Structure formats: C-alpha cells, structure tokens
Amino acid sequence: xxxxxxxxxxxxxxxxxxxxxxxxxxxxxxxxxxxxxxxxxxxxxxxxxxxxxxxxxxxxxxxxxxxxxxxxxxxxxxxxxxxxxxxxxxxxxxxxxxxxxxxxxxxxxxxxxxxxxxxxxxxxxxxxxxxxxxxxxxxxxxxxxxxxxxxxxxxxxxxxxxxxxxxxxxxxxxxxxxxxxxxxxxxxxxxxxxxxxxxxxxxxxxxxxxxxxxxxxxxxxxxxxxxxxxxxxxxxxxxxxxxxxxxxxxxxxxxxxxxxxxxxxxxxxxxxxxxxxxxxxxxxxxxxxxxxxxxxxxxxx
Numbered sequence: 001x002x003x004x005x006x007x008x009x010x011x012x013x014x015x016x017x018x019x020x021x022x023x024x025x026x027x028x029x030x031x032x033x034x035x036x037x038x039x040x041x042x043x044x045x046x047x048x049x050x051x052x053x054x055x056x057x058x059x060x061x062x063x064x065x066x067x068x069x070x071x072x073x074x075x076x077x078x079x080x081x082x083x084x085x086x087x088x089x090x091x092x093x094x095x096x097x098x099x100x101x102x103x104x105x106x107x108x109x110x111x112x113x114x115x116x117x118x119x120x121x122x123x124x125x126x127x128x129x130x131x132x133x134x135x136x137x138x139x140x141x142x143x144x145x146x147x148x149x150x151x152x153x154x155x156x157x158x159x160x161x162x163x164x165x166x167x168x169x170x171x172x173x174x175x176x177x178x179x180x181x182x183x184x185x186x187x188x189x190x191x192x193x194x195x196x197x198x199x200x201x202x203x204x205x206x207x208x209x210x211x212x213x214x215x216x217x218x219x220x221x222x223x224x225x226x227x228x229x230x231x232x233x234x235x236x237x238x239x240x241x242x243x244x245x246x247x248x249x250x251x252x253x254x255x256x257x258x259x260x261x262x263x264x265x266x267x268x269x270x271x272x273x274x275x276x277x278x279x280x281x282x283x284x285x286x287x288x289x290x291x292x293x294x295x296x297x298x299x300x301x
Contacts (some may be wrong), residue, residue, distance in 0.1 A: 004193035006031065006038040007187070007215075008207035010052075011150070012228020013249065014040070021227050023250030028061050030253055037194040038068065041187075041203075043180040043210060045073035045119035045161060046094035070190045072144040072161075072180035073097040073119060077104035078189050079179055080142070084114060089142075090134050092127055092164065093119025097144060110131050112137075118165045118176070119144040128167075135172045135282035141165060145180030147210070181205075182214030191220070204252065208238050216240045223252060230234055 008014065014024045031038045037272040040052065047055070049066035056064055073093070077100040080087055088109035091098055097119040098108070116131045116139045123131075135141055147160030165176040180186050191201050202221040205211020206228025215222035217240075224242040226232055227249075235241065246252050 002062070004037070004200040005191075005196040005202075006036065006171045007041045007190050007194075007201060007203045007220075008038055009181075009203075009207070009211050009228075010040050010042045012206035013204060013225055014056070014061075015059055016228070018059065020061070021248060023248050023253055025060055027249045027253045027256075028064075030256065032063055033122050036256075037196060039190050040069045041071075041181065041190045042069070043072045043145035043147055043160075044150070045076070045097045045100075045180070046121060047071065048096045048099050051096065058223065067193070070186075070193060070263055071096055072186070073100040075121075075178045075183075075186045075189055076117060076142060076144045077106060079185055080104065080106055080117075081117065087114035089113050089115045089117045090131060090139065091119070092121070092131055093117065093144065094121040094124050102157075109227060110134075113139050115140050115142050116168070117142050118168070119161050119195070123164060131168065132171050135168055135174050139171070141174050141176040142166055143176050143178045143180075145210075146178040146182075147180075156165050166236075181210035183218065184214060184218045187214050187218045187220060202243070204249075208240075208242075210279070212238075212242045213240060216242075225252065 013021065014022060028034075028152040049069035049071065052069045053064050053066060073096045076097070080089070082103075088107050089101055090110055090113040091101060092110055097117065101108070101117070110130065113134060114134050118141070143161045143165035145160065146162040148166070149157045150160045150163045162178065165178065166176070169176055170236050194201055198218060198220050202216035202223055203211055204223045204225060208224065208230045212222045212224055220284070224230060224245045225248050226245065226283060232245070235245070246255070251260070256279040
C-alpha cells in the first residue's frame with residue numbers, strides 16, 4: 001500500500017483485555033524503525049496520552065511518547081477551543097477529559113457554563129442532576145464520542161459517552177453534538193499530527209461505525225482488521241466498505257513490507273486457505289446491498 005502515515009485504533013486492534021494482539025508489537029517496532037509517522041486514535045476520553053504510554057509499556061510496547069496518541073478528549077478540547085474561544089465547561093468525565101480541557105484553556109464552570117461536556121466514566125447522581133439543570137438553562141450539550149457501549153472483554157461491555165449524552169437528550173429535549181470518531185474533525189486533527197495529506201494516510205481500525213466510516217467519509221483510506229468488534233460477515237450490513245480487510249496487524253505488516261501485497265478484492269482474509277479470493281467470492285461474502293437485521297443496536301448512532 002505504500003502508506004506514508006497511519007492512524008491506528010487501540011482497543012480491538014492493538015490490545016484486548018490488557019493483552020497485546022498478534023502482530024501489534026512487530027508493527028509498532030517496524031513503524032518506529034522506518035520512521036513511518038503514526039498516531040494511535042481512540043474514542044476513549046478517560047486516559048491521558050501519558051496514561052496510554054504507560055499502559056502500552058506494561059504490555060510490551062516501549063519507546064512511545066505522548067505525541068503518539070490522540071484521544072476523543074483531546075479532540076473535544078481542540079474543537080471547543082477553535083470554535084468558541086474563552087468558553088467554559090461543566091465536565092462529566094475522567095482525568096483525561098479534564099486535563100485536555102485545561103490544556104486548551106477551557107475552565108471548569110459549575111454555575112453558568114457554555115457547555116456540558118460528557119465523556120467516559122460512571123456519573124454521580126448529583127452531577128447528573130446538575131448537568132440536567134445547566135442544559136435546561138442554556139448550556140450546550142457536547143459528547144466526546146457517540147459510542148453507546150464499548151467492549152471490555154470478549155463478552156462484557158460498558159456504557160459509552162454516547163449513552164449518557166442520549167440520556168440528557170431525552171431528559172432535556174436538547175440535541176447533543178458528538179465529537180470523536182466518526183466525526184470528520186477527529187480524523188482531520190489526527191491527520192494534521194502526521195503532517196501528511198489525507199490521501200497519504202490510512203486509518204486502521206476494527207469498527208465499521210467509527211473507524212471505517214469516519215475515514216471513508218473524509219476521503220481517507222481505511223483498513224479493517226478482524227480482531228475486534230466487526231466480523232467479516234458483518235460487512236454485508238454496510239453501504240460503505242473499507243479499502244482493505246485483513247485478519248490482523250500481522251497481515252498488515254506483511255503488506256507494508258511488500259511480502260504479501262493485498263487489496264480489498266484480493267485479501268487473503270477472504271479465503272479459508274489464505275489464498276487470494278476472486279472478486280465473485282468477495283462479493284458473496286460482503287455484498288453491500290445484502291442487508292441483514294441486527295439483534296442489537298450499532299455501537300453508535
């Protein structure tokens with residue numbers, strides 16, 4: 001693919017349940033060794049970039065710094081600082097969100113804030129009531145991401161910021177604005193960190209609703225890896241399709257090294273024998289018009 005820069009999702013791509021996924025260590029080592037620009041992009045607003053450096057170090061990925069991470073909290077702070085200088089915010093979230101807003105010069109305000117900003121984290125009842133009152137009095141509602149739920153383990157999920165924002169939409173009648181993936185602003189700001197043109201960057205993610213949709217809508221290449229929330233058979237549910245589909249980061253690394261070049265029509269992922277599939281075989285697996293009912297709402301709206 002000869003990409004000049006990568007945006008890489010984390011949970012479901014790099015790790016799951018505090019365990020590195022196959023190929024993650026080798027891919028990051030290759031990116032560092034070849035000076036390929038990359039940024040980890042996550043919709044989780046709770047951790048700071050420094051927290052993520054420590055987390056990945058414990059998992060075995062060393063030599064990273066805060067500049068390698070861009071979170072939904074940082075994206076929210078960038079957006080508000082750019083759109084509304086000297087604004088204030090009542091924050092419902094963890095340290096990552098509070099720190100990002102502080103760094104952007106957005107003070108915390110529990111009396112008359114410009115915005116109620118909702119991120120990850122279990123909300124206290126008194127803060128729920130306070131936020132409701134502030135929104136009713138005119139504060140605008142902003143969420144760090146639209147995720148209704150997020151995977152924690154293979155069979156365990158947690159509520160996302162989108163679920164809490166939807167609660168306030170129902171209780172106040174006000175509409176929320178959602179940042180993070182798939183909002184194009186997330187991809188725009190993360191791409192700027194790479195100092196590359198959109199056509200020179202590829203998003204690598206495991207979720208069609210956030211990673212792949214946002215990249216495709218901004219005109220960026222998008223690689224779906226099948227190590228997380230989206231399975232191969234799920235592709236039939238979507239009108240938009242990824243640029244390529246791979247079993248995991250080990251297959252992506254082979255492609256980047258030129259050992260096994262692939263594209264969406266000829267990915268070894270589509271063949272049980274790891275042989276390139278024909279266009280007809282791929283179409284059978286991922287016909288974008290062959291929609292199937294979902295037993296559960298999508299991760300985002």
